[in-house]
Each structure stands twice: as structure tokens, then as C-alpha cells.
Amino acid sequence: MSASKLQESGEVRLGHSLNKKEEEFVARRKYTVLQCLQKFNIHCSQDKVPNIALLGSGGGQRAMVALLECLVQIDKAGLLDCILYLSGVSGSxxxxxxxxxxxxxxxxxxxxxxxxxKRLGGPGVSWDDKSAKLKKYYTKDLFSLTDLWAVLFVTSYVKEIDEQTLTDLQDQHSEDPYPIYAVIDKQCKRREEGDPWFEISPHEAGYSLTGAFVDTCDFGSQFENGLKKKKQDEMDMLYLQAMCSSALADGEATWKWIKAISVPEIKSVFDKMDHGKDHTGENASKTTQESVGEDECFQELLNPVNADPSALEQSSKTKLTDFFGGQRQFSQTADKHKKTARCITQRIWGRNYNFLHNMTDESVPAALLQKETRDLIDAGLLINSPYMSMLRKERNIDLFIALDFSDGDPFTTVREAAKTCKKLNIPFPEVNIPSDEGKKPKDFYVFKGQNVPTVIHMPLFNVVNCGDKPGDWRKKYGILKGPYTDEMITEVMGVAGKNISNNIEKLLEQIRAVAEAK
Known part of the structure; x- marks a missing residue:
């Protein structure tokens, strides 16, 4: 297919230009940005309105509630309408x-x-609803641990099952910033060739730097040589959140999660789906018989994965058969158990049909064309902030406001972004941070230069809002702490809100500077 050919329904679009609907949305949004700037006596013509992107990093529920409060404080200051794009990874x-x-x-x-x-402080999703949702996911052509992660993990934090799709919502946000959700291609993360950076917007999904996209409503469908050949249902918002936050998708921590959290819950869900038994995750995990069975099952799964995959899968199937109550009971839900065993043993997360399969186009890396499926996972496993999708030349971002809710080193995201951009020859400012601020960061940093975007970097926990021990706050609100109590939510939101309210004048100063420079 020619890269210059206009995209039609059910076709792959090759090219670096923005989706036409995104272009139209951004043009309308810029008028809102212009009006907002004028309220602060920042004057520019509409064709010179600065493009401002707000970035939310990963960080589990900490990132979720912190980003929410940051947006509230930006709104209270009257600056929310300055934001052209809102983009996030993982918890954001x-x-x-x-x-x-x-x-x-x-x-x-x-x-x-x-x-x-109010929802986050509520009772959460019932086991009946979880069971029904997981049953739906098992009917998909491609089932992966991301489906389990969605039902058994994400719902416990977000306290809902959101079955809407991005396409359902695309015409309901004329007054809001344009949203971009970022993930990465797992296979490309591990190799030099290819393009790991994958973005999903209300209108289009695809590889950010390569310039290969499909309509969001067609993402997940089967394609052959650039044409859709079998329609699949569009992923819902619960699955999207799980794919974006699958932090265990690339490491041995997967096994710890499966063992510590999921197997008793999976068994309980299976029981409810197929037998109507009123089991709860709590009761299931407490029985001695299950505890022993779980240990036996996972002793096998925790062995090094260096044997023949089919043999390992068969061995794991045997262990799961014993765990789920023998061959007869296993057979009653055999397809589900086989799918689960296969996903566990092969570490399958975020598997989707590859819309680039068997295309022949020199503009697309060969590594992206060959496999019928691709695995999409949490972008935080590479860079824990959505810089790379937002750095597409066509988006022409003048100012990044990067809210960092990460674990560990509070400067890793911006350093890694700078390092990656240097390697790929993408304009990005130099990032120099005083060595003594690595563990005790301030609340506001600005990185700028000639012919590069300005980057504002704001670590969540810092010496301004957390006193002398921001590290203690990071430990207290680690990524797997939760679901948060009402008190924890209030405390994190209080800290996050101060980061914005304490720095409104500095934000305005940088917005004014990029407007004048443009």
C-alpha cells in the first residue's frame, strides 16, 4: 500500500501526519487556548498559539489520585484551558x-x-460482576494475562468495570484537552529494531515514530497486507487501563503476582462462572487444601523457563488440573484453564492482532511486519512518562508539563527521555540536575534550549511539600500499596495539589515565555 494513499475504513494508514479528526479537534481547541491566554494578558495570534501538553507518569493509584488533584488545582488557577493535550501512562x-x-x-x-x-472509597466490584466480565473476556480470539489483570487487579483499584470504548466517547469532549494513551510493544522493547512506542487516541491507534496507524475502532481486528479481514470488538476502557498499567508484564514479578493475588481469585471466579457457588476470594485463599495446591502448582511455574514450551505448558496444565479439583472439574472449564496455563507459562500479556502483518512497505521496520500478533504492555517499563508519543514532530509541542509520580529516582523519566531523543535525533533539551538533589528533589524544574521544547518537570514527593524526607513518602505510597484508604487518598492529593498551587506563577512564566518565543 502506498504511504500517500488516503486512509479508508478498514485500512492501515502509513504516514507521519496527524489523523484528520485529531487535526480538526486541535484546531478548535487552540481557539479555547487563545482565549485562556488572553485572560492572563498573554497575547498571540491563533496561528501562533503555543502547543502545551500535560504528561502524567505511571505510579499506580498514587498517580491516579495525584493527577486528578493536579488537574483540579490547574483548573482553579484558570490554566486548564491552556492545555492542548493530556497524555498518560500506567496509573495516570x-x-x-x-x-x-x-x-x-x-x-x-x-x-x-x-x-x-466517592467511587474509590466505595465497596468496589462484586464477584458476580467480575465473574461475568472475565467470562466475556474468555470468549475473545486472543486472551492474555492482561484480561485477568483487568478483572482481578485494576477493578480492585478503580472500583468499576467500564465497558465503554474510546470510539463511544470520541464526540463528547469538545471542551477538553485531547487525550493520548501510551503503551509499548513488548517485542520491540527487547530488541534494537522496530518501534516500541505505541499510542491510542479516540480516533487512531498505532506506532508513534514509525507512522503506522489504524482507526481506533479497528484496533484489535485482524489485518492482512494493510486491509482488515476479520472484525474484532473494540477493546473497552477496562482493558485499555489494564494494558496501560500491566507493570508485571516483563519480569519475574509476574509469578509473584499470580501466586500472591490471582490464583485463589481465579479459582473463585471460575467456580462462580460455572457452578454458581458463593465463594469469595478471602475464603478461597484460606483453605488449607488450596494453599497446598497453590504451592505445588507454582513450584512448577517458578522453575526456569528453559524447557520445551509445549512440555512446560503440559506440565503446568497438570498442576492446574490438580489445583482446580481434578480432571473432571478441570474439564468443565478446560478451555479457560488451558488459556490461563498457556498465558502464565508463556508470559503472554496484551496480545493483539498485528494490523501490519504481511504488509510490504519500506517505511515500516521489518520487525513489525512478520508476526500475526503483537504484545502491548505498560510503557512505564521503558520510560514511565508518555514523552515519545507526544514528541511526534507533527504535534509540535512547545511546552511539556511533566507531572512525575514515579517510584525510585524522581528524575529517571526526564533523563531517559533526553537519552532516547538524543539517540533518535529528536529535539529535546539538555537535562542537568545537581547531584545532591537526586534523593531530595525540589518541586519545579525547567529544562530548555534552542529549537527544542521547554520541559517542566515536577516530582510528586519533594523537599517543599514533604519536608526533609520525600523518600519516606515514596515508601509509604509505593506502587503496590493499596487500594488506598480515604485517608491515604486525601494525603496524596494534598501533596499533589501543593505542587501546583505553590507554582502557579512559575507555570505562567513558562507559558508566557513559550508564547512570546513562538
Missing amino acids: TWCMASLYKEPNWSTKLECVKDNII
Whole structure:
């Protein structure tokens, strides 16, 4: 297919230009940005409006509630309408999904925030609803651990099953920033060739730097040589949040999660799906018989994966058969158990049909063309902030406001972004941080230069809002802590809010500077 050919329904689009609908949205949004700037006596013509992107890093529920409060404080300061794009990875996408459920959420953010916080403090999703949802996921052509992660993990944090799709929501946000969700291609993460950076917007999904996209409604469908050949249902928002936050998708931590959290819950869900038994995850995990069975099952799974894959899968199937109550009971739900065993043994996360399969185009890396499927996982496993999708030349971002909610070194995201951009010859400012601030960061950093975007970097926990021990706060609110209590949510939101309210004048100064420079 020619890269110059206009995209039609059910076709792959090759090219670096923005999707036409995104272009139209951005053009309308720039008028809103212009009006907002004028309120602060920042004057420019509409064709010179600065493009400002707000980035939310990963960080589990900490990132979800912190991003929410940062947006509230930006709104209170009157600056939310300056934001052209809102992009996130991992936990920040949980916040985004909650916001974009509400049409034009930015016009009623305080109310939307209250509803989200009320939901997070509520009872959560029932086992009946989890069972029904997992049963739906098992009917998919391609089932992976991401489906389990969605039902058994993400729901326990976000306290809902959101079955809407991005396509359902694409015409409901004329007053809001344009959202971009970022993930990575697992196979490309491990190799030099290919393009790991994958973005999903309300209109289009695809490889950010390569310039290969399909309509979001067709993402997940089967393609052959650039043409859709079998329609699949569009992923729902619960699955999208799980794919974006699959932090265990690339490492041995997967096994710890499966053993510590999921197997008793999986068994309980299977029981409810197929036998209507009123088991709970708590009761299931407490029985001595299950505890022994679980240990035996996972002794096999924790062995090094260096044997023949089919033999390993068969061995794991045998262990799961014993765990789930013998051959007869296993057979009653055999397809589900086989799929689960295969996903565990082969570490399959985020598997989707590859819309580039068997295309022949020199503009696309060969590594992306060959396999019928690709595995898409948490972008935080590479860079824990969505810089690379937003650095597409066509988006022409003048100012990044990067809110960093990461574990560990609070400067890793911006350093890695700078390092990657240097390697790929993408304009990005030099990142120099005083050595003594690595463990005790300030709350506001600005990186700029000639012919590069300005980057504002704001670590969540810092010496301004956390006193002399921001490291203690990072430990207290580690990524796997949770679900948060009401008190924890309030405390994290309080810290996050101060980062914005304490720095409104500095934000305005940088916005004014990029507007004048443009």
C-alpha cells in the first residue's frame, strides 16, 4: 500500500501526519487556548498559539489520585484551558479513563472529582460482576494475562468495570484537552529494531515514530497486507487501563503476582462462572487444601523457563488440573484453564492482532511486519512518562508539563527521555540536575534550549511539600500499596495539589515565555 494513499475504513494508514479528526479537534481547541491566554494578558495570534501538553507518569493509584488533584488545582488557577493535550501512562491512564467517562469533564471538574473519589472509597466490584466480565473476556480470539489483570487487579483499584470504548466517547469532549494513551510493544522493547512506542487516541491507534496507524475502532481486528479481514470488538476502557498499567508484564514479578493475588481469585471466579457457588476470594485463599495446591502448582511455574514450551505448558496444565479439583472439574472449564496455563507459562500479556502483518512497505521496520500478533504492555517499563508519543514532530509541542509520580529516582523519566531523543535525533533539551538533589528533589524544574521544547518537570514527593524526607513518602505510597484508604487518598492529593498551587506563577512564566518565543 502506498504511504500517500488516503486512509479508508478498514485500512492501515502509513504516514507521519496527524489523523484528520485529531487535526480538526486541535484546531478548535487552540481557539479555547487563545482565549485562556488572553485572560492572563498573554497575547498571540491563533496561528501562533503555543502547543502545551500535560504528561502524567505511571505510579499506580498514587498517580491516579495525584493527577486528578493536579488537574483540579490547574483548573482553579484558570490554566486548564491552556492545555492542548493530556497524555498518560500506567496509573495516570486510570485517572484519564475516569475523567473522559464524563462528557466535557473540564467544565465541571470539581463535581467529577467528587464522584471519582466517592467511587474509590466505595465497596468496589462484586464477584458476580467480575465473574461475568472475565467470562466475556474468555470468549475473545486472543486472551492474555492482561484480561485477568483487568478483572482481578485494576477493578480492585478503580472500583468499576467500564465497558465503554474510546470510539463511544470520541464526540463528547469538545471542551477538553485531547487525550493520548501510551503503551509499548513488548517485542520491540527487547530488541534494537522496530518501534516500541505505541499510542491510542479516540480516533487512531498505532506506532508513534514509525507512522503506522489504524482507526481506533479497528484496533484489535485482524489485518492482512494493510486491509482488515476479520472484525474484532473494540477493546473497552477496562482493558485499555489494564494494558496501560500491566507493570508485571516483563519480569519475574509476574509469578509473584499470580501466586500472591490471582490464583485463589481465579479459582473463585471460575467456580462462580460455572457452578454458581458463593465463594469469595478471602475464603478461597484460606483453605488449607488450596494453599497446598497453590504451592505445588507454582513450584512448577517458578522453575526456569528453559524447557520445551509445549512440555512446560503440559506440565503446568497438570498442576492446574490438580489445583482446580481434578480432571473432571478441570474439564468443565478446560478451555479457560488451558488459556490461563498457556498465558502464565508463556508470559503472554496484551496480545493483539498485528494490523501490519504481511504488509510490504519500506517505511515500516521489518520487525513489525512478520508476526500475526503483537504484545502491548505498560510503557512505564521503558520510560514511565508518555514523552515519545507526544514528541511526534507533527504535534509540535512547545511546552511539556511533566507531572512525575514515579517510584525510585524522581528524575529517571526526564533523563531517559533526553537519552532516547538524543539517540533518535529528536529535539529535546539538555537535562542537568545537581547531584545532591537526586534523593531530595525540589518541586519545579525547567529544562530548555534552542529549537527544542521547554520541559517542566515536577516530582510528586519533594523537599517543599514533604519536608526533609520525600523518600519516606515514596515508601509509604509505593506502587503496590493499596487500594488506598480515604485517608491515604486525601494525603496524596494534598501533596499533589501543593505542587501546583505553590507554582502557579512559575507555570505562567513558562507559558508566557513559550508564547512570546513562538
